[in-house]
Amino acid sequence: MECRDLLKKLCSIDAVTGREDAAAQAISGILSDYCNEVRVDAFYNVIGLKKGHGENPRNVLVTAHYDQIGLIVTGIDENGFLRFTNMGGVDPKTLAAQEVAVHGRKEIHGVIGSKPPHLTSPEDADKPVKMEDMLIDIGYDEKQARKLVSVGDVVSFKFPVLELKNNRMAGRSMDNRSSVAALVEMLKELKRIRHRDNVYAVATVQEESGLVGAFMTAWNLKPDLAIAIDVCHGDMPDAPSDESFPLGKGVAVAVGPILSRHHTRACMRLARRERIPYQVDAEEKDTGTEAAVYSSALEGIPTLLLSIPAKYMHTTVEMVSLDDIEAAARLAARYIAFRDELDQEGNSND
């Protein structure tokens, strides 16, 4: 499957953070084409193993979380409207007049209501609406609504994938299906290259609700090297230039206190050698990604963070470039395969 179609397929899957149970099989099916074995653990992390060909293979972990932000029903009111709160970091300002799918007894179409401008007073127009004051309209009265929906049901955003100019794709859940696409593309690439190490390609759960899948994965697989793939901010006119990265200019390689200096440097050297476009992303804190978990998990796991620039993160129109996804995949694959060839200057703690 071409990367473009793969990404579309991945984005069509619903996996609201914490409720990945419904999606694990679909993800597993996609990974299984490129792995020696794939299993789903008790928390629905999807773990693919592509075995190495060398003697004494080490274990390399590459993860991309596959959960997405969404909503959860907190109440059904006397008119059949649904109250809700967020699952993961949802910005209330992005919710007005969105189409949603309520995952109740069956999938139900809904819209998030919004007051018409005619009825909004000028002073209210400037105020943000709080999530607890919003309602989902599913078009049923209370009795019918209660038959179909229960408190605790999750809600996903409905949004098709748009193909735009310059190999750019837009839609909901590009965070982080674009990284899952990179994970799969990496496995494809590894089929073409002989590699010594065992590669655990894991689509993880509950990143958006506290990096949960990463904690489990680090402990259960105890890898020698961890590579987290996630999205970083795409450039915006009013965003700081050192915190956002242009689309189509390559994968962002993170440098910073928690990341292995040795592997980061070697990885950038390899990117130059292989002519894989990359950008440098300096992260002064713990990055807010799964890399934060891996780097201090167990006795510390040397960690790399590769990011795909995504504009408009945590909205329904997240936008990425297929070129960056491919760059991330190639860099991850080639680093896994060729890292021993690179100069071994300094030790891994340098």
Added chain:
Amino acid sequence: MFDTISTLVNAFGPSGRENRVAEAITHLIKDKVDEISSDAMGNLIAVKKGFGKKIMLAAHMDEIGLIITTIDEKGFLRFGTVGGVLPLISLGQRVVFENGLTGVVWYEESIESIKDAKPEKMYIDIGAKSREHAEELVEIGDMAVFEGRPVQQNGLVISRALDDRVGCAVLAELARRCPETDHEIYYVFTVQEEVGLRGARTAAYAIRPDLALAIDVTRTADTPKSRHGAVSLGKGPAIKVKDNSVIAHPAIRERLENCARENGIPYQLEVLDKGGTDAGSIHITAGGIPSGGVSIPTRFIHSASEIVNLEDAGNALKLLETFVKL
């Protein structure tokens, strides 16, 4: 149930100083369990042996409180907060130290608005005459808790520290009933939940259960103009869907719901956007432990007058009893 709750809320036990609660619980259950011990952090772990799955049931012993950081020259005590103490709610409260000493919380009257009453603008008066006198009664690092003896009224309990002594009481009662089950049950009374779910983490790490439940309190949305929510007092224990620290494992939540339905136990579903429970640190421990929660609906959490419904507590006990038998 009221007597057990009453015994436990009467014990002094702010975060990090839970030993008196542990003593009270030990007294209640030690004859009914196979092993009982404390770990390095002070978690009380009681085991009823079995050959099936290891099930960890956790309720935290600690309560919010105040910690003395300075004794001034006139004998007034300055304090920091232990856990989520709302400064305004503490004003005018009586507080009690481990040695039985009573104090009153008040504020520096130079502040412009009562809203500015931050902990650093407040103090505790123990009626000491001087620094030296105060130092005979308390020392820096001592903690105090809200006073508020338990009252039973209209099927409700009004008391201090129901968060989470009501959970401890339900667990202790469960242990006393010795539910017949093949599973190995770990009754874990944890420490330092209110300051960051700390005790549950090391207990879970040591036990490595196959699954875990946190028995804690949850806020209700049935008071005048309360924030939206689906949980009310008296409509049964709440089965956790999520809180801010954990999303209950779908299989655990389903199993709890099935237990309730099949046994005619009323229940509600808890979707909490603020606040966490021990399940939050248990579920990411040692490669992941499927976790969920049973919560007792509670009004006015983190005040000196929390309110629970005794039937809810009783039904939580029933629900857990059927759950551990499965």
Added chain:
Amino acid sequence: MTKQGKLKASREYPESLIDTLKKLTMLDGVSGDEKPVRDFIMERIKDRADSWHVDNIGNLIVFSKGTGLGKKVMLAAHMDEVGLLITGINDNGLIKFKTVGGIEPRVLVGKRVRIGKDRVPGVIGYKPVHLQDSSERKNAVKKSGLTIDIGAKDREQAEESVAVGDTAAFDYDPVEFGDHKLMAKALDNRVGCVMLAELLGGRYPFDLYGCFTVQEEIGLKGAKAASYAVEPDAAIILEGTTCYDLTGTDEHMMSTRLGDGPALTVMDRSVIPDRDLYRFITHTAKSLGIPWQVKRTISGGTDAGRIQVSGRGVKVCTISVPCRYIHTPVSVMDKRDFFNTLKLAEATLAGLAGWFTRDGNSGAHEPEPNESGGKSDV
């Protein structure tokens, strides 16, 4: 150090320790980039322990076998310091950065820094007051307006000596001044490193793990990995802590006071230390006549927070040297506090075996029912 862990509290420490401390503060070890500090310490401790290793994350873990108590004690001090991370270079050659760890923007104005392995010197400039508009004059310094100037004429020239991802540290030499005072950068926590290195080399009944940790300032990361590996029964954390005793400060807002001796933590945002271990340490101080104080504010956190909740749980306590103006290039300590802290830590270590073997501290035990009646009722 006397063998068998017995020692005289009256032991005088050589003033040369202050020279070591000064040397250590002159090395740069911004979180994640601690190698220069680690190498220096490694050189000093390598003959003073049974074995040592550097783990994956960069902690230096030094091991001394015990004489048979079967307990493990961890002594921890973090090597890293707050500093800057280079995040970008502007076309005009000015260098963009983010702070690593907590540094107030106003502290950065008009300071000297050095960047990367080659210690490229630079200054952090600020708009002259003459050119500030009225709102700029009134408001606090914003981090976003600050850049490092290394004198480069443009981006290309800057890139010859600086790369995105390099760290930068304050470029300030230590100064002894006043009455027993020492000013230096990075006293938090090179004071802990010097004390820990000094305490190694003794033989104790328990296994001793000296852990020089990394990445404390960005979230106690190294201590997490170290304590997972060591699984200690008890841990003592050696720190440089906040001191705020300037004129006009309410007593209860002074976290510690310079000259009042080592500071013990009763609670902070990361930890509530083990009460019994705390009492043992205060008792030790009292019985030896070592001055000590309680840290009065409960803000901040230390490696103790991560160590306590690691594994099956660890009894922890923190002992700190009060340092004014920490997280700036001009932190100030009182040398007498430093020596008293070292003395207290050493005496604590010497008595710890006795503390372990007392009833109730051997780990798991059955608590006795409370027979003291209603005294604790509330």
